[in-house]
Amino acid sequence: MRKLFIMALITMMGLTVVAGCSGSGNKDNNTNKPSETSSATAKPEEKKDEPKVDKADPFTMTIRHIHIRETAKDSLKLLEEVVEKTEGEVPGLKFTLDGVEDTVNRDVKLKAEMSSGTQPPIFNLFGGADTQNYSAAGRLLPLNDIMAELGLSDSFFDLREFTVDGEVYGLPETGYIEGFFYNKKMFEEVGAGIPATWDELMATMEKLQAKGITPLAMGAGGGDGWVANMLVNNMFVALGGPELQEGFAKGETKWTDPAVMKTFEIIADMVKKKYIDPNVLGLGFAEGQAKFYTGNAAMLFDGSWAVSAVIGETSTVKDDVGFFRFPDIGGKGDGYINGGWSNGYGFSKDLNDNELKAVKGFIKNFYTLENQKRTLVENNKIPSMKGVDNVEGASELIKSIGEQQGSAKGAYPAFDALVKQEVKVQLESVVQELLGGQVSPEDGAKRMQEVQDAANAQG
Numbered sequence: 001m002r003k004l005f006i007m008a009l010i011t012m013m014g015l016t017v018v019a020g021c022s023g024s025g026n027k028d029n030n031t032n033k034p035s036e037t038s039s040a041t042a043k044p045e046e047k048k049d050e051p052k053v054d055k056a057d058p059f060t061m062t063i064r065h066i067h068i069r070e071t072a073k074d075s076l077k078l079l080e081e082v083v084e085k086t087e088g089e090v091p092g093l094k095f096t097l098d099g100v101e102d103t104v105n106r107d108v109k110l111k112a113e114m115s116s117g118t119q120p121p122i123f124n125l126f127g128g129a130d131t132q133n134y135s136a137a138g139r140l141l142p143l144n145d146i147m148a149e150l151g152l153s154d155s156f157f158d159l160r161e162f163t164v165d166g167e168v169y170g171l172p173e174t175g176y177i178e179g180f181f182y183n184k185k186m187f188e189e190v191g192a193g194i195p196a197t198w199d200e201l202m203a204t205m206e207k208l209q210a211k212g213i214t215p216l217a218m219g220a221g222g223g224d225g226w227v228a229n230m231l232v233n234n235m236f237v238a239l240g241g242p243e244l245q246e247g248f249a250k251g252e253t254k255w256t257d258p259a260v261m262k263t264f265e266i267i268a269d270m271v272k273k274k275y276i277d278p279n280v281l282g283l284g285f286a287e288g289q290a291k292f293y294t295g296n297a298a299m300l301f302d303g304s305w306a307v308s309a310v311i312g313e314t315s316t317v318k319d320d321v322g323f324f325r326f327p328d329i330g331g332k333g334d335g336y337i338n339g340g341w342s343n344g345y346g347f348s349k350d351l352n353d354n355e356l357k358a359v360k361g362f363i364k365n366f367y368t369l370e371n372q373k374r375t376l377v378e379n380n381k382i383p384s385m386k387g388v389d390n391v392e393g394a395s396e397l398i399k400s401i402g403e404q405q406g407s408a409k410g411a412y413p414a415f416d417a418l419v420k421q422e423v424k425v426q427l428e429s430v431v432q433e434l435l436g437g438q439v440s441p442e443d444g445a446k447r448m449q450e451v452q453d454a455a456n457a458q459g
Contacts, residue, residue, distance in 0.1 A: 001152070005232075008051055017370035055091035059354055063095055064110070064123035064363075066102040069286060071309040074379045077201040078371060084114050086361040093358050103223055106130070114139050122362060125346030127161025128417020136344070140169040141157060141347040150364050155385050159419055161342045170346040171367060173381035174375055176303045177339030177405050179232050179325040181310055181318055182439070185212055186298040194322070198329040205275040208298045214277050216270075217297035219288020220435060221281040225428025226416075228267075228280070231301045232431055234326045234338050235413045242412040251456050259331065262370055264441030269433050280435050293317055304339075304401050304433045307380035307390030311397055321397055325404045334433070335409030341384045426451040 036432035067076040075129030076099070083095045098120065100109055104429040105124055113119040114134050121428070125131065125140075134140050144167055157374040157392040180201075187193070189441045190207035205215035220228035236244060240259030254260075255394065270276050276296060277288070286309075300306065318380035328334040345366070347359050372383040391399065405411075416424040430448055433439035439447075 017101075018260055026312045031051045036365055043296045056354065058092045058094060060094045060096055061122065061355055062098050062120040062359055064098045064100060064105060066105055066124045067101060068099040068101060069288075070314075071312055071378040073310065074254070075375075075381075078379070079366075082362065082371070084196075085365045087359065088356070090358045090367075092354065092359050093359075093361075100124075102375070103226065104339060107223075107425070111421070117350070119348050121348045121351060122359065123346055123348075125162075125344060126417070127170060127172070127344075128413060129420060130162055130417075131162050131169050131346070133167045139349055141351065143168045143171065143347070143363075145353050146360055146363060150360065152303045152363070152367060154369070155387070156340050157384060161340060161413060162344070162346075170344050171363065172341035172344035172384040174305070174343075174379075175291045175339065175341045175384050176305055176343075177325070177337050177382070177401065177408075177411070178234060178301070179307065179323055179337070179401075179404060181292065181300040181302060182322050182324065183292075183298050184320045184322050185317075189213075193407070197327050200382060201327050202275075203268075206273075209274060210248060213349045214297040215275045217277050217286050217288050217292040217300045217442075218280045219277075219283030219291070220432060221283055224285040224288075225432045226424075228412075228428055228431045228435060229416070229424075230338070232267060232427070233331070235266060236260045237336065237338065237412060237415075238329045238333040239263060239331035240324055241338060242410075245412070245415045245418055248415070248423070249456060250398045251453075255452055256445045260448075261441055261445055264434060264444055267431070268437075268441055270433055278434065282430060284305070292313075293321075294376070304380075304382055304398070307395065307397055310382070311395060319372050320420060323397060323401050323404060325408060331410075337405065337408040337411050338414060339405065339408075339411040340413050342413055343422070344384065418457075419452070423448075423452055 028177055032375055042443050063079070065076070065079060067073075079097070084098065087093050087095060102124070106126055108408055109237075110119065110123060110125075114137060117139065131140065144153075147155075147168065151173075156172065157175065159172070162172065182194075186208065187204065190204065190211055190213075192204040192207060195201035199408060208215040216231055218227060218231075220226075233245070234276050236259050239262055240257065242252050242254070244257065244259055248255070277283070277291065280288070281290065289300060289302065289306060289309050293310045293312070295316045302312065309315070312320050325337050351359060367385065369385065369387050372385045372388050374399065375381045376383055376388060376391065378435070380398045382398075391402075413429075426448060430439060430444040434441070434444055
């Protein structure tokens with residue numbers, strides 16, 4: 001497989017970037033006034049045509065975003081500032097912000113809109129399978145020429161999840177990696193250090209459980225089944241290697257293969273031993289996070305996007321939080337991390353000239369090094385663009401995540417970027433049943449493979 005090596009934030013020095021600023025200003029050269037003349041033959045009653053003033057008709061465009069939680073208020077503020085700046089540069093433009101919960105946007109609203117061709121002009125977009133499907137349907141605006149025009153062609157770390165047949169269809173907002181957030185004081189209380197192996201992690205969970213401390217917070221109830229899938233995804237790749245998940249859609253690997261079966265068995269065992277919060281199915285994503293950052297659990301498995309929540313204003317453990325990547329489990333994927341740049345903005349292909357100007361203005365104003373640095377320092381998120389070579393002001397936690405990122409052997413995308421939507425949804429259901437003790441690992445794996453076979457048969 002092709003390896004992707006992600007640089008740590010602290011080693012970004014020396015990276016070059018083409019600073020993309022369009023030179024096309026909003027020029028008003030209406031100097032075609034009737035010339036003044038002293039000609040005596042001019043007839044006073046004659047009136048020349050009034051000069052034509054370039055006045056753009058008002059038009060409104062929707063931006064679909066996912067920054068709706070309290071912990072995302074800084075991200076929303078930045079977006080609002082970009083909106084205001086772009087409106088001031090494009091005559092007649094008025095943006096409407098449409099905030100939608102990320103899972104609802106991805107799995108419900110955007111999916112239906114893409115099917116009917118009613119997608120917003122600008123919208124939150126996932127790379128991988130989503131980008132491939134929507135570009136094949138002719139719904140996404142190709143961005144190569146726009147990026148070249150704005151000087152952004154070589155400005156991003158990695159656009160492969162938004163690239164189909166050499167054409168870029170989306171731009172990542174930030175990057176991410178997944179791993180364990182942990183409470184340093186609780187680890188010290190049970191005499192535990194950062195676990196280097198899975199066995200060490202299980203031993204730490206046993207000590208925490210014996211002390212009456214919930215080892216691992218998680219909220220994966222209702223529509224938030226994807227939360228548990230993060231841990232599952234990391235585990236089966238650690239056991240089977242990144243090539244395992246790359247083979248699902250090709251029929252080269254199966255959900256009944258040993259690495260997946262072992263993963264399901266480990267999850268079932270963690271549930272039995274109450275290492276995972278017993279109320280996991282009674283909590284949503286944000287509630288599971290809150291259980292960790294209010295000091296009611298020792299660990300949280302999440303993406304780096306969770307930093308703002310775990311060290312935010314409502315956190316009671318903000319000074320005691322550390323991070324470590326998935327420990328070695330003795331498999332082919334040891335040392336790899338689930339991470340990359342897979343979530344950002346896409347744009348509708350169905351745009352008129354004015355809307356296209358607005359999209360170019362949005363891209364120019366949103367994707368800047370200044371905004372990327374603000375995203376790192378204010379929002380605690382990994383930049384998607386090269387050239388953020390000064391991390392002064394960044395939190396210690398995001399710096400440590402950068403170190404973990406840089407020490408990894410390589411990175412792989414989330415499995416749902418490689419399989420069809422119905423496979424993703426089925427895994428959420430199966431894992432929720434595993435967490436609830438309602439299905440055996442064997443039956444869960446068989447059900448997964450049945451859905452995978454049907455998806456592969458569709459082509």
